[in-house]
Amino acid sequence: MLNEFDITALFITLKLAGVSTLILLLLGTPLAWWLSQTRWKLKTILEAIIALPLVLPPTVLGFYLLITLGPNGPVGGMLESLGGASIAFTFTGLVVGSVIYSMPFVVQPLQNAFSGIGRRPMEVAATLRASPLDRFFSIAVPLARSGFITAAVLGFAHTVGEFGVVLMIGGNIPGETQVLSIAIYDHVEALEYGQAHWLAGGLLLLSFLMLMMVYIFNRRFSLMQSDNQ
């Protein structure tokens, strides 16, 4: 069965995924909205940067994060000189890494959903006296509902499933920065297959249920529309 560290790893993983998803939605929503509306010529550069974690080996990303955030890195050094502590090998470090790593999984569904709305509903709302911010919350957000669900679930699931980045930036400290995916690796290394099974099976089930939720919701959404036609 699960030992004490496994239970902590489970909680750290869920907390990490929850906090990261929240931050991802808060950062990703305005970013995705801006990307879907702007006619800025260089926006493809930004889109490519956001999509980088899709193709980059997680260890590469984790390595650079470690360099940047570590005590000798530009950001970490600045934090230390300000009297703070380096965030490498801390929970905060894990969150920073996860947010960057899962960003495309949140921004892309949102951007697609926002683009799919088109300009027209927003223009109609403008002629009905809605200010830009009012239009965003009363028209764009509800019309992009399925995009938000997809973004939240993918962001959460992808954070739960990451390995390389959290290993590099978190350092696999049991009880502090050890997450489930790494705990499984450790159990396999130590030939503790029974415990690895529990954790791996649990993760498999969790991921499957979350994806089912996305599909059921999107299906019910489209069924709801086709029913009435």
Place this chain on the structure above:
Amino acid sequence: MIECQLKIKQGGFTLDVEFCAPAKGVTVVFGSSGCGKTTLLRALAGLEKSDDGFLKVGDSIWQDGKNFIPPHMRSVGYVFQEASLFDHLNVRGNLEYGARRAKEAGKDFMGRALDLLDIRPLLERTTEQLSGGERQRVAIARALAVNPDILLMDEPLSALDLKRKKEILPYLDSLHHELDIPLIYVTHSPDEASRLADHLVLLEEGSVVGSGAIDEMLTRFDLPISHGGDATSLIEATVVGHDDRFNLMYLNFSGGQFTVTDRELPLESKVRLRVSARDVSLTQELQTDTSILNIFSAIVDEIVPEGRSQVMVRLKIKDVTMLSCITRKSAELLKLNPGKQVYAQIKSVALLS
């Protein structure tokens, strides 16, 4: 009164317009596709930004030089080509969206919009449960429910088939008669223009080629609409009597009385008549042995050539202007000259609205 002087550049296209429109009634912006009609309408709503210009609707100035009032702060109602209803709200939600936000809207206006467009039975439906015609009616009511100072409509019938068009047109007629705000209606359909317009703004390649009262505009020889097979004149008339024996109806206009097929309209109702220039023939003497019922004494106002074998004659029947298209030979035989008195025989009349 609407005063408009706007300039907008879009890629290779420039819209540069200047016109005035009356504070009441329907102003039709008429022109072929690509002439900038929609851009003009969007600019009136503030959806397109004019770098410079002047726009005043009633007492509010919406643009003065660089001073630009954004769309949500303009008191407009805008009906787009497609109904563009909000799919996440039902019909009631769509109607209340604007009404809740507009300070000037009260419950009365919502009720009036609902009645004018017959929306009450549709209120609890989702947008997917509406037909194309119903969608457009909801869109019009939604625009009206904010109690705007001006209603803008961008070809609201063009996305509908003929049957749906016929379903919506009576509602547009009632808007025309009931509304006390100006309505700017963009179309490329001569039928819709002659049916609805009180005032006409002719747009060609981004500039206004003419603007004025519809009856004057249709008979101005310097404009393309007064030439060719589509040349028509419009006459406002009132139903004054019915003849049950022959199933006819009598209509008074300022130049006399028309006899037309009875449409069972109530007495005193206002109708608009359209007379095609090709259906008006001229005689020197008053014909008595003729099948034509509508004959009026008229004075020739101006004659211009129409192609090689025809001429277009503008007639005055008292203060009403009418066009007649006849052959050049007939004009010469009748010795037509400005000021000459003739009789206009009108073969057929179309009843609009």
